[in-house]
Amino acid sequence: MRHKKTYYAKELETTNGTLLIEGPISAEQLSSLHFHEDLVAFRPPLQQHKALIEIASLPEGRIIIARHENTIVGYVTFLYPDPLERWSEIKMDDLIELGAVEVISSFRGASVAQNLLRVAIMDEEMENYIIITTEYYWHWDLKGTGLNIWDYRRMMEKMMSAGGLTYFATDDPEICSHPANCLMARIGKNVPPKSVQTFDRLRFMNRFMY
Numbered sequence: 001m002r003h004k005k006t007y008y009a010k011e012l013e014t015t016n017g018t019l020l021i022e023g024p025i026s027a028e029q030l031s032s033l034h035f036h037e038d039l040v041a042f043r044p045p046l047q048q049h050k051a052l053i054e055i056a057s058l059p060e061g062r063i064i065i066a067r068h069e070n071t072i073v074g075y076v077t078f079l080y081p082d083p084l085e086r087w088s089e090i091k092m093d094d095l096i097e098l099g100a101v102e103v104i105s106s107f108r109g110a111s112v113a114q115n116l117l118r119v120a121i122m123d124e125e126m127e128n129y130i131i132i133t134t135e136y137y138w139h140w141d142l143k144g145t146g147l148n149i150w151d152y153r154r155m156m157e158k159m160m161s162a163g164g165l166t167y168f169a170t171d172d173p174e175i176c177s178h179p180a181n182c183l184m185a186r187i188g189k190n191v192p193p194k195s196v197q198t199f200d201r202l203r204f205m206n207r208f209m210y
Contacts (some may be wrong), residue, residue, distance in 0.1 A: 001093035001128075003060045008122040014110040015187070019073065021112070021119045023064030027056040030063060034071045038104040041141065055079050060096055064120045066103065066112050074103035076116040078131065086172055087132060090202055094195050095206035096187075098165070105144065117163030130199050133165060134172075140174040149180045159182050166187040172204040 009022035035049035043049055055061040055077050066074035077099040087095065101110045120126065140152045141181035147155065157167070164185040175181045183203070187196060 001060075004125045005062060005133060006123045006125065008119050010119055012110065012112065012115050013103060015114070016106055017068050019066045019107065019110075019112065021064065021066050021070055021115045023119060024062040024123070025056060025065055030056055030072075031063075031069060033065075036071050036073050036104050037075045038106075039072070039102055040101045042100055052077065055099075059204070061098075062120065064116050066107070066116060066127075068107075074101075074112045075109050076113070076120060077118065081132070085134075087134075087202055087204065089205070090129070090198055092195060092198055092202075094128055094191060095130045095132065095176055098110075098131055098160075098163070101159070110134075113159050114162035117160070117165075121186075127190045129175045129188050130191055130195060131163070131165065131186040131188075132144065132168075133160060133176060135182050135183050135184065136174070137178055153180050157184070158184075168203060171206040172203075173206075186206065 003022040007022065008022065009020060012021055014020045028048070030053045035045050039045050039048060043051065043056050052063050052075060057064045058079055060080055062078040064076045065072050073099045079099055081095070084085045087097065087098045101116065114173050125126055135150050135156055137152070142149065145152065164186040168183045168185070172183065176182055200208050
């Protein structure tokens, strides 16, 4: 499958300054930008910056960033699911995962994450994919936000809806291990019925057990 990437951008006014929401960003562009030291949700900033550069180098990899001048203050990633995950058990060229969304605390509440997702789906190429995200409560910043699990879940659903992702049922054991966990997805308008059927099989791989 050919992965065409078309750059889009928009400005977002916040109380802490104007952000440029842009992408997909190339590995070279990412390398030239400063990665904010408060982007620590997944790994130390230097390691995460390197990981984003590696994702941007992948044929299917997409990185959308929010930057304040020359500093990245938020990002969202898209790439093929991890080979160890259920979502890779049946190889699908047109299924990609929204792997991570992160925004530094000083810009939270300014709809930065929603705008990252809006810019991501401006590219018509995204209509050729099924986009999934798996939400696990143990990854959520409950302490930093002061939200309880269910309020955080509602916040995540609202954020993901900005990118057109909605709730999908699944029997995946890890998702089913807690009622707050969930699978969300967006099926592009150009995705063929065969791919939708394959996705349905991935969602319910344990049916034979019942």
